[in-house]
Amino acid sequence: xxxxxxxxxxxxxxxxxxxxxxxxxxxxxxxxxxxxxxxxxxxxxxxxxxxxxxxxxxxxxxxxxxxxxxxxxxxxxxxxxxxxxxxxxxxxxxxxxxxxxxxxxxxxxxxxxxxxxxxxxxxxxxxxxxxxxxxxxxxxxxxxxxxxxxxxxxxxxxxxxxxxxxxxxxxxxxxxxxxxxxxxxxxxxxxxxxxxxxxxxxxxxxxxxxxxxxxxxxxxxxxxxxxxxxxxxxxxxxxxxxxxxxxxxxxxxxxxxxxxxxxxxxxxxxxxxxxxxxxxxxxxxxxxxxxxxxxxxxxxxxxxxxxxxxxxxxxxxxxxxxxxxxxxxxxxxxxxxxxxxxxxxxxxxxxxxxxxxxxxxxxxxxxxxxxxxxxxxxxxxxxxxxxxxxxxxxxxxxxxxxxxxxxxxxxxxxxxxxxxxxxxxxxxxxxxxxxxxxxxxxxxxxxxxxxxxxxxxxx
Amino acid sequence: xxxxxxxxxxxxxxxxxxxxxxxxxxxxxxxxxxxxxxxxxxxxxxxxxxxxxxxxxxxxxxxxxxxxxxxxxxxxxxxxxxxxxxxxxxxxxxxxxxxxxxxxxxxxxxxxxxxxxxxxxxxxxxxxxxxxxxxxxxxxxxxxxxxxxxxxxxxxxxxxxxxxxxxxxxxxxxxxxxxxxxxxxxxxxxxxxxxxxxxxxxxxxxxxxxxxxxxxxxxxxxxxxxxxxxxxxxxxxxxxxxxxxxxxxxxxxxxxxxxxxxxxxxxxxxxxxxxxxxxxxxxxxxxxxxxxxxxxxxxxxxxxxxxxxxxxxxxxxxxxxxxxxxxxxxxxxxxxxx
Numbered sequence: 001x002x003x004x005x006x007x008x009x010x011x012x013x014x015x016x017x018x019x020x021x022x023x024x025x026x027x028x029x030x031x032x033x034x035x036x037x038x039x040x041x042x043x044x045x046x047x048x049x050x051x052x053x054x055x056x057x058x059x060x061x062x063x064x065x066x067x068x069x070x071x072x073x074x075x076x077x078x079x080x081x082x083x084x085x086x087x088x089x090x091x092x093x094x095x096x097x098x099x100x101x102x103x104x105x106x107x108x109x110x111x112x113x114x115x116x117x118x119x120x121x122x123x124x125x126x127x128x129x130x131x132x133x134x135x136x137x138x139x140x141x142x143x144x145x146x147x148x149x150x151x152x153x154x155x156x157x158x159x160x161x162x163x164x165x166x167x168x169x170x171x172x173x174x175x176x177x178x179x180x181x182x183x184x185x186x187x188x189x190x191x192x193x194x195x196x197x198x199x200x201x202x203x204x205x206x207x208x209x210x211x212x213x214x215x216x217x218x219x220x221x222x223x224x225x226x227x228x229x230x231x232x233x234x235x236x237x238x239x240x241x242x243x244x245x246x247x248x249x250x251x252x253x254x255x256x257x258x259x260x261x262x263x264x265x266x267x268x269x270x271x272x273x274x275x276x277x278x279x280x281x282x283x284x285x286x287x288x289x290x291x292x293x294x295x296x297x298x299x300x301x302x303x304x305x306x307x308x309x310x311x312x313x314x315x316x317x318x319x320x321x322x323x324x325x326x327x328x329x330x331x332x333x334x335x336x337x338x339x340x341x342x343x344x345x346x347x348x349x350x351x352x353x354x355x356x357x358x359x360x361x362x363x364x365x366x367x368x369x370x371x372x373x374x375x376x377x378x379x380x381x382x383x384x385x386x387x388x389x390x391x392x393x394x395x396x397x398x399x400x401x402x403x404x405x406x407x408x409x410x411x412x413x414x415x416x417x418x419x420x421x422x423x424x425x426x427x428x429x430x431x432x433x434x435x436x437x438x439x440x441x442x443x444x445x446x447x448x449x450x451x452x453x454x455x456x457x458x459x
Numbered sequence: 460x461x462x463x464x465x466x467x468x469x470x471x472x473x474x475x476x477x478x479x480x481x482x483x484x485x486x487x488x489x490x491x492x493x494x495x496x497x498x499x500x501x502x503x504x505x506x507x508x509x510x511x512x513x514x515x516x517x518x519x520x521x522x523x524x525x526x527x528x529x530x531x532x533x534x535x536x537x538x539x540x541x542x543x544x545x546x547x548x549x550x551x552x553x554x555x556x557x558x559x560x561x562x563x564x565x566x567x568x569x570x571x572x573x574x575x576x577x578x579x580x581x582x583x584x585x586x587x588x589x590x591x592x593x594x595x596x597x598x599x600x601x602x603x604x605x606x607x608x609x610x611x612x613x614x615x616x617x618x619x620x621x622x623x624x625x626x627x628x629x630x631x632x633x634x635x636x637x638x639x640x641x642x643x644x645x646x647x648x649x650x651x652x653x654x655x656x657x658x659x660x661x662x663x664x665x666x667x668x669x670x671x672x673x674x675x676x677x678x679x680x681x682x683x684x685x686x687x688x689x690x691x692x693x694x695x696x697x698x699x700x701x702x703x704x705x706x707x708x709x710x711x712x713x714x715x716x717x718x719x720x721x722x723x724x725x726x727x728x729x730x731x732x733x734x735x736x737x738x739x740x741x742x743x744x745x746x747x748x749x750x751x752x753x754x755x756x757x758x759x760x761x762x763x764x765x766x767x768x769x770x771x772x773x774x775x776x777x778x779x780x781x782x783x784x785x786x787x788x789x790x791x792x793x794x795x796x797x
Contacts (some may be wrong), residue, residue, distance in 0.1 A: 080557030096530050097535055111527050119781045429564060
């Protein structure tokens with residue numbers, strides 16, 4: 001018996017590293033496209049609304065171009081998302097076998113949203129020429145709503161993996177008594193879902209704003225660039241402080257719900273009160289080396305008092321602790337740091353706008369915006385590292401270990417390498433395609449692209 | 460009928476819709492691949508782009524629907540299929556990525572060479588993806604997927620006569636559906652040359668599909684007796700209905716009839732998919748796992764049915780709107796000279 005099981009155990013162990021790498025890589029890639037899928041429709045509709053309301057051809061032109069960009073990122077996001085759904089079986093068959101019936105209902109809901117999003121985005125993108133202005137605008141509204149709805153459903157699955165409930169485990173480990181309502185409204189939903197939706201909007205807003213900031217730095221200071229910068233920047237700067245508050249709430253909730261994850265994020269080795277907060281530094285068994293320490297501040301952040309007790313990693317045996325503590329700690333600090341910088345950028349913009357009804361004239365402001373797009377995406381990726389690596393060694397927190405979820409099929413190293421190559425090409429190609437679209441627009445190749453035919457345009 | 464049977468029915472509705480609409484989109488890519496050099500194939504490809512551009516993304520969602528319902532309602536079958544058939548399903552997934560991005564980029568890529576490469580990738584993956592999906596279906600139908608984590612043979616489970624033939628049948632069926640649809644689309648575009656062009660191809664594809672289907676029945680008789688018995692037993696009326704529909708399409712195409720061919724072609728494919736389901740009933744994985752043994756917790760099954768009900772109320776009218784707008788040529792890409 002033992003002899004027969006040994007090779008399969010060995011095989012399972014050897015698939016874990018490539019399976020985790022492939023999952024992390026494909027999810028990390030998809031999440032940027034998914035964020036654009038959630039956030040872009042809103043920007044496009046704001047521009048469309050302004051264009052129709054103020055009879056502003058520049059705003060309409062922006063809306064039309066953004067919808068074409070959204071079409072490309074949505075198409076690539078649809079297929080990278082499909083690969084992820086295959087990976088539930090290709091990489092984690094044991095996880096899906098046992099818990100598919102629990103978390104699956106959230107994906108069926110997501111399926112409806114995705115369907116409606118795909119349908120109405122198509123109608124919107126292909127409807128510029130023949131539909132009337134306001135009718136066309138309204139076909140875009142379901143796209144924005146379904147983008148948020150779909151993201152809610154998917155992130156709720158991740159929340160459930162962090163805070164599993166709504167089922168009973170039988171003696172043989174089989175799942176019984178599924179309660180879909182408890183699954184859907186699991187305790188991590190109220191903080192994880194809004195945190196991710198806001199992240200998606202922030203990534204979209206600052207990425208789009210950064211494109212126009214680069215254009216302005218290159219001397220293109222026309223109304224097109226100004227409006228293209230102002231719309232996403234305004235939305236992004238308004239949402240950044242909200243995100244900070246939601247994130248702060250999430251961190252406190254994690255300190256309560258998943259104390260080991262929190263301990264790993266903050267490198268808290270032993271449970272104590274008056275725990276200092278370290279910014280960066282290197283995590284060791286004896287505490288943080290290097291870094292900037294603020295006495296008692298970690299306790300204060302968790303419970304608004306330095307007397308608050310913070311759970312340490314020593315409360316669980318070493319095999320139940322997340323790996324790569326220093327990386328987790330840095331990922332968390334980088335995310336918070338970039339989030340704070342975005343708020344500072346918003347204050348700068350807000351102050352100057354309040355005084356002069358204009359964007360700050362210095363090139364440093366545009367340079368800051370130019371890097372804010374990539375920085376925001378980095379912050380979001382760091383957030384995913386914190387939540388995913390921080391949950392390890394569990395795939396379902398304190399219920400199922402990741403190593404028990406992986407496929408026994410050999411060959412995951414091969415698919416990982418293939419996916420790595422394919423996605424590298426795909427990422428480069430997507431950026432090249434978007435850049436060449438922008439170049440063609442600048443050169444005025446598409447003179448016939450007047451929205452809403454002869455009646456809707458004022459040109 | 461139990462709740463699990465009802466959910467299996469919902470799953471089958473999804474499989475049928477994906478086979479018809481997703482299959483036709485794959486077939487359109489197949490014709491795009493075979494349309495010839497960049498100058499010679501230009502007109503056929505322009506029609507294909509115009510026809511599937513607005514609908515392929517929505518049609519693709521049926522695949523997601525099938526996967527999600529399968530893993531929610533029949534988790535054990537999902538895990539068994541995806542672990543044993545790791546190779547063809549990985550290849551199909553990569554094919555889907557190539558195909559979607561190839562199609563999205565083939566108009567927009569910066570240089571003419573990049574556009575040709577995207578076009579080629581779109582065509583090739585439109586050929587290979589349904590082939591690998593077909594081998595998966597062949598492996599399931601011929602009882603080569605045991606329960607458990609990669610318990611079946613990673614190679615012979617899908618490299619065998621029944622699976623390879625099903626793969627070829629998938630490609631042919633898609634090409635057949637696509638050519639019949641494209642005949643109508645040519646007419647809608649007012650292009651009599653292309654109408655003749657695709658009619659010829661539809662007749663050829665119909666012949667190839669019919670031949671492969673007959674060969675399939677013989678292979679299944681030798682290799683997958685359980686399914687064969689079902690197909691000539693309870694499912695026989697459906698198999699006959701499919702054949703009648705297929706012959707009807709041939710007759711209509713030859714007479715150049717204006718309507719009816721599309722409906723009959725869809726009917727032929729839907730009847731075969733239904734026949735497969737009836738032949739396999741009550742098994743999810745023939746002889747290894749029944750619908751009732753593989754079914755999820757009753758609450759999960761009920762939830763899937765409720766969500767499906769909502770989907771019918773919301774998605775079907777929306778899809779209807781999309782198809783109507785497309786068929787009335789209300790959805791046009793900007794600046795596209797046709």
